[in-house]
Amino acid sequence: MAKILLEMKNITKTFPGVKALDNVNLQVEEGEIHALVGENGAGKSTLMNVLSGIYPYGTYEGDIIYNGETCKFNTIKDSESKGIVIIHQELALVPEMSIGENMYLGNERGRKSKIDWHTTYVEADKYLRMVGLNESSKVLVKEIGTGKQQLVEIAKALAKNAKLLILDEPTSSLNEEDSRALLDLMLGFKKQGMTMIIITHKLNEVSYVADKITVVRDGSTIETIDNANHDIDEDRIIKGMVGREITNRFPKRTDVKIGDINMEVSGWTVHHPLYPERKVVDDVSLYVRKGEVVGIYGLMGAGRTELAMSIFGQSYGTLTAGTLKLNGQEVKLKKSPTDAIKHKIAYVTEDRKGNGLILSQSIKVNTSLANLDSISKNLVIDKDREYQVAEEYREKLKTKTPSVEQLVGNLSGGNQQKVLLAKWMFAEPEVLILDEPTRGIDVGAKYEIYCIINDLAKEGKSVIMISSELPEVLAMSDRIYIMNASKIVGEMKAEEATQESIMAAILKSGRGD
Amino acid sequence: MKKNFSQVLKDNTMIIVLVLVYLFFTWQTGGSMFSPLNFNALITQNAYVFILACGMLMCMLTGGNIDLSCGSFVCFLGAIGGYLMVVKNLSTGISIVLMLVVGIIYGVVLGYLVAYMNIPPWIATLAGYLAFRGIGTDILSSNSSTGSISVKNMESFLNIFSGKLLSTKLNNLNIPCMAVGVIAAVIVILANLIGRANKVRKGYEADSAASVLLKSVIEAAVILLVMYKLAMGGGIPTVLVWVVVVVLFYSFITEKTTIGRHFYVVGGNREAARLSGVNTRRIMFLAYLNMAIITVITTWTVLARFQAANSTAGTNYEMDAISACVVGGVSAYGGSGRIFGMVVGATLIGVINLGMSLMNIDANFQKVVKGVVLLGAVAFDILSKRRAK
Numbered sequence: 017m018a019k020i021l022l023e024m025k026n027i028t029k030t031f032p033g034v035k036a037l038d039n040v041n042l043q044v045e046e047g048e049i050h051a052l053v054g055e056n057g058a059g060k061s062t063l064m065n066v067l068s069g070i071y072p073y074g075t076y077e078g079d080i081i082y083n084g085e086t087c088k089f090n091t092i093k094d095s096e097s098k099g100i101v102i103i104h105q106e107l108a109l110v111p112e113m114s115i116g117e118n119m120y121l122g123n124e125r126g127r128k129s130k131i132d133w134h135t136t137y138v139e140a141d142k143y144l145r146m147v148g149l150n151e152s153s154k155v156l157v158k159e160i161g162t163g164k165q166q167l168v169e170i171a172k173a174l175a176k177n178a179k180l181l182i183l184d185e186p187t188s189s190l191n192e193e194d195s196r197a198l199l200d201l202m203l204g205f206k207k208q209g210m211t212m213i214i215i216t217h218k219l220n221e222v223s224y225v226a227d228k229i230t231v232v233r234d235g236s237t238i239e240t241i242d243n244a245n246h247d248i249d250e251d252r253i254i255k256g257m258v259g260r261e262i263t264n265r266f267p268k269r270t271d272v273k274i275g276d277i278n279m280e281v282s283g284w285t286v287h288h289p290l291y292p293e294r295k296v297v298d299d300v301s302l303y304v305r306k307g308e309v310v311g312i313y314g315l316m317g318a319g320r321t322e323l324a325m326s327i328f329g330q331s332y333g334t335l336t337a338g339t340l341k342l343n344g345q346e347v348k349l350k351k352s353p354t355d356a357i358k359h360k361i362a363y364v365t366e367d368r369k370g371n372g373l374i375l376s377q378s379i380k381v382n383t384s385l386a387n388l389d390s391i392s393k394n395l396v397i398d399k400d401r402e403y404q405v406a407e408e409y410r411e412k413l414k415t416k417t418p419s420v421e422q423l424v425g426n427l428s429g430g431n432q433q434k435v436l437l438a439k440w441m442f443a444e445p446e447v448l449i450l451d452e453p454t455r456g457i458d459v460g461a462k463y464e465i466y467c468i469i470n471d472l473a474k475e476g477k478s479v480i481m482i483s484s485e486l487p488e489v490l491a492m493s494d495r496i497y498i499m500n501a502s503k504i505v506g507e508m509k510a511e512e513a514t515q516e517s518i519m520a521a522i523l524k525s526g527r528g529d
Numbered sequence: 530m531k532k533n534f535s536q537v538l539k540d541n542t543m544i545i546v547l548v549l550v551y552l553f554f555t556w557q558t559g560g561s562m563f564s565p566l567n568f569n570a571l572i573t574q575n576a577y578v579f580i581l582a583c584g585m586l587m588c589m590l591t592g593g594n595i596d597l598s599c600g601s602f603v604c605f606l607g608a609i610g611g612y613l614m615v616v617k618n619l620s621t622g623i624s625i626v627l628m629l630v631v632g633i634i635y636g637v638v639l640g641y642l643v644a645y646m647n648i649p650p651w652i653a654t655l656a657g658y659l660a661f662r663g664i665g666t667d668i669l670s671s672n673s674s675t676g677s678i679s680v681k682n683m684e685s686f687l688n689i690f691s692g693k694l695l696s697t698k699l700n701n702l703n704i705p706c707m708a709v710g711v712i713a714a715v716i717v718i719l720a721n722l723i724g725r726a727n728k729v730r731k732g733y734e735a736d737s738a739a740s741v742l743l744k745s746v747i748e749a750a751v752i753l754l755v756m757y758k759l760a761m762g763g764g765i766p767t768v769l770v771w772v773v774v775v776v777l778f779y780s781f782i783t784e785k786t787t788i789g790r791h792f793y794v795v796g797g798n799r800e801a802a803r804l805s806g807v808n809t810r811r812i813m814f815l816a817y818l819n820m821a822i823i824t825v826i827t828t829w830t831v832l833a834r835f836q837a838a839n840s841t842a843g844t845n846y847e848m849d850a851i852s853a854c855v856v857g858g859v860s861a862y863g864g865s866g867r868i869f870g871m872v873v874g875a876t877l878i879g880v881i882n883l884g885m886s887l888m889n890i891d892a893n894f895q896k897v898v899k900g901v902v903l904l905g906a907v908a909f910d911i912l913s914k915r916r917a918k
Contacts, residue, residue, distance in 0.1 A: 331804060354806040363804065371804055374797035376864045385794060386805040388787045395786045400733050439805065 021046040021211050022067075022100075022180060027078035029062055029071060036062045037076070038235045044180070044213060044228075049206055051226035051243075052215045054257055055458030059235040060215045061105075064182050068102040069095040082180075099179030103169045105188060105215075109157045116140035116153035119172040143171040147201060163194030170201070181205070182213045187221060188456060191316040191484065199225045217456070219250040231256035258459055265459070266491035267467050271474060274494065275306035277344070278478040279361070279447045284338035286326040296322040296333055298502040304447065304478040309469060311493030311510075312482045313518055319502040320482045321366060324449045328363035329356035342446075357386060362445035364436055366452035366482070368429075372436045375425035379417060380406040382424050382435050386443040409438035414464060430461025437468060448472060449480045454488065466492060486515050500525045539913070543858065543873045543906075550877065554884030561887055565700065565762030568755075573691075573834060575879035576768040577603075577827050578849050582857075582871050583779040584823030585850040588816045590783075590792040592799065592863035594643075594650040595851055596817065598657025599824045603843030605665035606631060606828040611678030611838035612668055614686060621685040629825050636821025644813035658847070666840040678838045690771065690833035693764035703760035710756025714749035721745040768830050775826065780868040792816065796863030852878055852899070856906040878902070 022044040029037040037059045044050045052060045065071050067080060069089030080087045082098060089095045092102075109118045116137045125139065126132035140153035149167045151160060157168065166186055173181055183202075187195035195218075202212060202225055216222060222229055222243075229241040231253065238256050241248060254265070286297035297319050304310045314320045325332035327340065330351040339346055342359055349355045356363070365372040373382055383406040384391060391401045406420035413434040417427060424435055433453065440448060450469070454462045469492060473479055483489050489496055496513050498506035498521045506521035538545070555562040581599060588594045606628055613624040635657075642653045670676045680686060697703040721741055728735035735741075759765050783789040794802040795812045803809045827846070832838060857874025859866025881902060885895045 328804075352806075352808070353804050354808065357806045365804065371798070371800035374794050374801055374864070376797045376860075377794065381790070381794070385790075385802075385807075388790060392787050395788060397785060397787055397790060399785075400728060400731060403733060 018045040018047060020044070021083060023079075023081040024063070024067065025079045025081065027063065027066055027076055027080075029066055029076040036235055037066070040078075040232070040235070040237050042230055042237060043240070044211060046211055047206065047209050048227040049202060049212045049214060049225055051222045051229045052213060052232060053217075053219070053222060053229060053253060054232035055460065058232045058257075060232050061184060062235075063232070064102055064184060064213070064215065067095065068092055068100060068182065096176050099177055100182070101173040101176050101178035101180070102182040103173055103184065103186065105185040107162070107165050107169055109165055109168060111158035112156065114154050114156055115144065115151060115160070115168050115171075118157055118168060119143065119153070119175050123176065139175065140171070143174050144168075146174060147171045148197075162189050163191070163197075166190060166194075166198060167201075170198075178210070180211045180213070182215075184215045185217065186214065187216065187218060189316075193315065195221065217458070219253050222253065223248045223250065229253060233257060233259060254459055265463065266488070267463065267470055269309075269470050269473065272307065272494070273474075273476075274308045275476065277303050278306045278342070279304050280341040281327060282339055282341075284323065284326070284340075285336050286322060286333040286338075287336055289333050292334065295502055297326060299337075300499075300502075300504050302497055302504060302507075304480055306446075306476045306478055307473050308494050309473050309479045309481060309492055311489040311496040312480060312499055313486065313489045313496055314482075314484065314499035315522070316484060318499045320499050321451055323499070324363055324451055324480070324482060327356075328361055328449065329353040331356075331363070357443055357445070360444065360446040362386070362440040362443055362448045364440050364448060364450045364453060366455060368432050368436050373424050373432060373439075375423070377424060379410065379415070379420040379422055379424055379427075379435050383409055383420070383438045383442055386439050390444075405442060406438075409442060413438055413468060428457075428461075430457040430464070433457055433461065433465060434468075437465070441472070445477070447478045447480070449482070451482045452484065453481060454483075454485070486518065489518075490515070498522060542909075542913075543856075543870065543877065547873055547877045547880065550884070551880050554880065554887070558884065558887045562884055563758075565758050567883060567887065568758040569762045569766060571876075571879055571883050572769050572772075573766050574883065575875060576766075576772050576834075577831050577846060578853050578875045578879065579772045579872060580775050580823060580830065581827045581846055581850040582853040582875055583775050583868065584820040585847075586779070586783075586854050586859055586866055586868060586871050587792060588650070588820050589851075589854055589859050589861070590796045590863055590866060591813055591816050592796045593861050594813075594816070594863070595847070596639075596654045596820045596824075597651060597847050598639075598654040598661060599820065599827070599850065600843040600846035600848075601658050601661035601665065602632075602635065602821070602824050603828045603831055603846055604838075604840060605661035605668075606825060607832045607838035607842045608665040608668040608678065608840075610828065610832050611680055612672055614680055614683050615678050616672050621683060621689070624686070625689075625829065628828065629822070632821045632825035632828075633818070636818035639821060640814035640817040643817050644810045650817070662840075665842075669838060669840050676840055679836060680832060680838065681836045687833050687836065688767070690767060690830045691836075692767050694767055694770065696764040699763045700761055701763075703764055706760040706764055707756060709765065710753050710760070713756070714752045717748050717752065718745040721748075768834070771826065771830060775823070776868060776872060783868055788812075788815075793864055796860075796865075798864075849878070852903050856903060858906075858910060861907070874906070 020043055024040065024042040027037050027040040028035070040059070040063055042063070052063070054060050066076050069092050072090045073088035082100065087098065110121070119140045120136050124131050125135040137153050144151060144153055147167045147170050149164055149171065151164065157165060187198055190198065199221055202214070205212065214226065223246060226243050229243050229248065231238040231241070233256070241253070241256070280303035282301040284297055284300040285295060288294040288296050300323055312320055322332050326335055329349050331353050340349065341347070347359060349359060369375060374385070380402055384402050388397065391398050391405060403420065410417065410420055415431050415434045415438070417431060424432060427435065453469070454465050457465070469479055469481065481489070481492060490510065490513060493510050496508050496510060496518070497504050498518055500522045503525065505525035506518070508517065551562070561567060585596060588596055609631060610624055610628050613619045613627055614621065639653060639657070642648045643650050669678060672678060695703060695705040721744060725735050725738070725741045783792065791802070791807050791812050794807060795809050799809055831842060835842065853875035854866065854871050855861060855874070856877060857866070857871035859871060878899065881898065882895065885898065
């Protein structure tokens, strides 16, 4: 048995009113990749914050034994000096600064107050090569994509002499290709003797990369599963995460009645708002019937969100060609989301915190926002009616909250997603475009979102579901469009589609950029 | 959600602080702070803050945006008013309308710059802050040797915006004034009770009868106390009517209407508001158009109170309005804040000002105290929110 590098013993962390961690134990061997899995709010991030000194010694109970000695970290600097480096889910890079400047931020090269720029850039370049990033360290961070930014974060960690690297959801904003490259990079580091802890929701990644898997649930460690052969079954992990056997991750649609074509776009071409010569959506045609769930599968950057937002009252880019038919009638929407809502189209954003919800307002205010006029008379809001509406949707969607007066910012990701859906359901649309409706939410909440989608289709609504999770697209859709490099490159009936046929359609079309 | 006692205390911290500070000054000044005369002074001296801060609050709601130009605009517009009435001899009615037109033109231009040209509000209004003081002073000095235009003889103008309604002699109980107070108190009590009865009838969650009753009694008592003081002080200051109308109008807009709701959501998350069908540019435009109109109303009352247009008129008014909002719990980042909170904040600052003046505290030291109060209020707000998390 290899040497135990890190042991966290009986860690208990209490926040006012909540026990976030309850007697957690974690053992990490030297040179392994250890995955930490669990639903949102299970306590994974809290545990890592305890380890890295964000929650200083004394604010929790229990011991951290690292490299044979008991550690009492008071700040993040303390843990970093021992070689424990954490890379957070939200990238912490300054966009306006160069890669090199970012890598040595707070850890500048040079003597006293004078920064030695030559050393900074030479060393930064060295680490960039180690993570396989072919960029000069003098390039500004804002000029490289998210995938490369993630690599910069790792290079930054290496520059701090990391011995134990903690990656919190490193692939959550990466496309499949970049994710795979990152995971392979991790495997490379392992060969060189680095120890890593990875937190992720993507179970296929866990099974691919991790040697051991520790499952956290409700603030306690449930079990540690051995995965030395990298062949663990995803359902086996899920069982530990939710505490019961999930026989079906996707609810069955019953009583499928597919009607007439509800919305049809043809020849849809959209140009980038800042670089008008770039086509972000190129001659796209698609339709959706009443009561139908249509999946649009594509990697990030394929133009899916841009397509959806441009249909939604041209809220993105410049439309240069294309027609939109609703119920067989051609309509020309004004360049405003208001007009799209009036024509019964809803766009449920992929970025619920960024442009979906008003986090500083209550569930009630968020629920009524897109259809405030329906509960108002002469511009005066009927507040009692508003409360009632919010309550209705809270019950219907099983949103977990003490009250609809609760601020949305205080809810978990899954419940926020439900509030976002409630807002658009209350707007009474005929066509709903759901952009990554289950991103970043846990297995239980995903199942509930799928049920809502099925209910919407049952009511005769047309649902377009954009997703980069293949199993989800395959299981939920009646028909699937495949999008790549701004174009639709394939259309399949769900029963004919397989993971292989979809990936083949993408590969055949070639990567555009 | 039933509210417990400590929650009620927490929600009303600022009011409690206001009462304590008022009592403190009453004690320190040997009761003079509470005299009808000073009560009257408190209202007339601070009327401009209440009115101006209503407009400032609407701007701040949209995302912590402010208007730095309003103080200078008061000076500029006052000069125009004086010029029209005194130099050009125009009637009061026409002068008032022309002033309003000038304000609306400025509001439209400013709103366009901020909403449609995306010029940061503090820069767009910084330009006005500098320019209007200059133009105003120039108008005054080229039309008057003293650099000030007196409107002392414009009786009809003064009567609309200053003086007293239902006027009687000092320290005699003014019966009509008291009657107005009783009517107002009854209206408030009835509104509370009917509101609750409606909720119960429709089967919605309502506060307990006892708490509604207690709230009504306190509100009625405050109204009666204020009106009693005014009745002893010789009548209702005309400007108070303007203040009450403006404040009630904006509480209605912010709390009950869709347009008011749109101000909050634009400040809460502009992009989410836009994608939910809110015309965010129009809201920004309205915020600054509205601010200009509010500034016009402020100018009328200020011109009438000082009975002259001066080049120093309106100095630091923008800062007073911002302070009132911030002390009253309006978020400096936008998206939250209530008119009622702002009124409490403005009153608190007014009480501290008047109290310190009555105690003959050095003017420079008064500024220090005001700065500390402002910082303290914001720090308290941030700390209490942090603890709530």
